[in-house]
Every structure is written in C-alpha cells, then in structure tokens.
Amino acid sequence: MDKRPVTNIDVSYNVAMITLGNMPDDINLISEIFAVLSDEGINIDMVSKPAPLKGTVSISFTLPADDMVKAITLLNDYKKKMTGNFLVEVDAYNSKVSVYGEEMKHTPGVAARVFKALAKENIEVKLITTSAVDISCLVYERSIDDAVNSIKKEFSLE
Numbered sequence: 001m002d003k004r005p006v007t008n009i010d011v012s013y014n015v016a017m018i019t020l021g022n023m024p025d026d027i028n029l030i031s032e033i034f035a036v037l038s039d040e041g042i043n044i045d046m047v048s049k050p051a052p053l054k055g056t057v058s059i060s061f062t063l064p065a066d067d068m069v070k071a072i073t074l075l076n077d078y079k080k081k082m083t084g085n086f087l088v089e090v091d092a093y094n095s096k097v098s099v100y101g102e103e104m105k106h107t108p109g110v111a112a113r114v115f116k117a118l119a120k121e122n123i124e125v126k127l128i129t130t131s132a133v134d135i136s137c138l139v140y141e142r143s144i145d146d147a148v149n150s151i152k153k154e155f156s157l158e
Contacts, residue, residue, distance in 0.1 A: 002101075002102075002103070003103055004101060004103060004155065004156075005101045005103045005104045005106075005107035005110045005155070006099045006100065006101040006104065006110065006114075006151075006155040006157065007100060007101045007102070007103075007157075008099070008100040008101065008157075009097065009098065009099050009100070009148060009151055009152060009157060010097075010098045010100070011095060011096065011097055011098075011144060011148060012045070012095060012096040012098075013095050013141065013144070014064060014065045014066070014095075014141075015045070015062050015063070015064065015065060015094045015095055015096050015138065016062065016063055016064070016065040016067075016068040016071075016090065016091065016092045016094065017046075017060055017061070017062050017090075017091040017092075017094055017126060017127060017138060018060070018061055018062075018063065018068070018071060018072070018075070018088065018089070018090055018091075019058055019059070019060040019087075019088075019089040019091070020033070020058060020059045020060075020075070020086050020087065020088060020089075021058040021086060021087035021088075021089060022056050022058070022085070022086050022087050023056060023057055023058065023059065023086040024055065024056060024057075024086075025052035025055055025056060025057045029082070030049075030059065032078075033075070033078060036074050036075075036078050037063075037071055037074060037075075040070060040074055042063055042067045042070060042071050042074075043063065043064065043067070044061050044062070044063055045061070045062045045063065045096070046060075046061060046062040046096065046127055046129045046136055046138060047059065047060075047061045047129070048060045048061070048127055048128070048129060058087075060127055062094070062096065062127065062138060065092055065093075065094075068090060068092060072088060072090060075088050076088065091126065093140065093141045093142075094126065094138050094139065094140060094141055095138075095139060095140075095141045095143075095144035095147075096136055096137070096138050096139075097136070097137050097139060097144060097147045097148055097151065098134055098135065098136040098137075099114060099134065099135050099136075099151055099155070100133060100134045101133060101134075102133055104132065104133050104134070104135075105132040105133055110135065111130065111135055113154050113155070114135050114137070114151060114154070116154070117150040117151050117153065117154035118137065118139075118147055118150060118151070120150060121143075121146045121147070121150045123139055123140075123143045123146060123147050123150070124139065124140060124143070125137045125138065125139055126138045126139065126140075
C-alpha cells in the first residue's frame, strides 16, 4: 500500500462559484435553496458555510459554469418569494484542484503543505473544502497550471 499522504491530483475546469450572503441561519431555508437548484438538474460541488454571525450566514458553492445563468435566475426568483433579502454574488472563470490520498487522514500537516505550495506561487485560493482523504481548492482558471505544478512538486507527484 502507498504510504504517501497525497497520491493523486485532479482538476476541474470551467467552474463558477456562487455566494449567498446575509442569509438567515436556517437549515430549512438552506435545504429549500439547494432543492430548487437540484430540481432543475444543477449539480453542486464544493459547499462551504461558516459559523453564523448575529443570526446570518453566507454560503458559497461551486457548480459548472454552464449552469451559472440558470442558477442565478432560479435564485433571484426564489428571493422574490421570501421575506428579507439575501445577496447573490457570482464568480466565474475558476478551476478546482483536488488532492487525494488514503494516508492523508493519518498524516498531520497535509493541508499546511498544500497551502504553502500555493502560497509560494502567490495563487489566490477562493474556496477550500476538505474531507479525511481529500483537499479541494478553487482558484482562478489562469492560475490552475501553476497550482497543479506547485502541488505536484511539493508531494513529488510525477
């Protein structure tokens, strides 16, 4: 079995990020919003929700850029039906780099090494999601090659 903490790297191109800001911290509302998108066949990938601040929260998620206009239309229509007014911010022209490794869950410092590799190249990371065996970072599309190469170098991949 391979004992390296990172054994694979994957890239997704043409990724959009939508951030919903100033939302009530209500899981029912959040579930309804994601159901609206799902019901229209929009596949959501990375999702990040920080701790609430004074009862409000922002949620960022990624989706294929080809679905961005459809998602914005659905979200704006949904906003009209609710009280209050959350913000919808869109960020296009991104790519996602993901690193994987079964040993990651047993190896401290993997995230630090990924972030350090990206920092060495001054790559802006817009969104981060993790699990026990993967770390995904959303970056500007124009930076993806440098991001991949810096991570490959850090973990001696290829």
